[in-house]
Amino acid sequence: MAGLASGGPVRREDGQELQRFEPRVIGFLCNWCSYAGADLAGTSRLAYPANLRIVRVMCSGRVDPEIMVDPFLRGADAVMVLGCHPGDCHYLSGNYQAEQRVRTLWMVFDHLGIDRARLYLDWVLAAEGARFADMVSCFVEQVRALGPAGGGSASREGLSRDEFVFRSEIARRVAASERFRWLVGRSKALCEQGNVYGERILPEKVATLLQGVIADECVRAAIEVLAAEAPVSVKDIAARLGVSAQIVLEQAAYLKRRGVIEPYDVLGHSPRYVLRGARV
Incomplete structure (x- = not known):
């Protein structure tokens, strides 16, 4: 064929x-x-x-x-x-x-x-x-x-192979997340049929909700990937992702409450975390 x-x-x-x-x-x-x-x-x-x-x-x-x-x-x-x-x-x-x-x-x-x-x-x-x-x-x-x-400079994104794999793994974890999957599956129904109260949601509102979920889930997924490789602090993650430490702290606290990551040690004044069950 x-x-x-x-x-x-x-x-x-x-x-x-x-x-x-x-x-x-x-x-x-x-x-x-x-x-x-x-x-x-x-x-x-x-x-x-x-x-x-x-x-x-x-x-x-x-x-x-x-x-x-x-x-x-x-x-x-x-x-x-x-x-x-x-x-x-x-x-x-x-x-x-x-x-x-x-x-x-x-x-x-x-x-x-x-x-x-x-x-x-x-x-x-x-x-x-x-x-x-x-x-x-x-x-x-x-x-x-x-x-x-x-492919680095040979590709339009300009990403190294390691960086491309890192971002692709984040995308994979986002695609597997519960909030993302629920919203993707319900977005069409929310626009056409409405929510449990019968209120139809404008497509622009659904798109905004999706963007917010994607932003949150990308940070959470990145924390999981980095914490699976080595002990990492909020400051280190924020520097790696190019986002504020406050955003990382909020998502790290969420993952800690869910038992996804756990404290490893304190380096200087910064607690470091690892993925629960990971061998580091």
């Missing part, structure tokens, strides 16, 4: 060859439409870049936000989520759920400084083999322009 890899070696002005960046792209394709479209592209011998590695799922709505982030931790440069066209989902609303999840995850990426263009969402019918091939070709070129994930 895979087509041919595009391009070849690039030559500098002095004639020496440069290794061309070949993006590693993971695609989550729904069984009924987009995967069938990919299969049609293959049987029709339509060439498209072999950079795409396909994961077939029964519905795009079954692709959890945490799963969308996981490939970035495993070395992928980009992720595609392809489903049925709106109104054609075999499970009625799966593609709408996928769209809500991707759009919210884009907000997380924006907050963390990860280019949202690395996460792509679109729709493909079973009969759209040619469209699928064109879509993959265009996306691979887009990712090639972004540069490798965590």
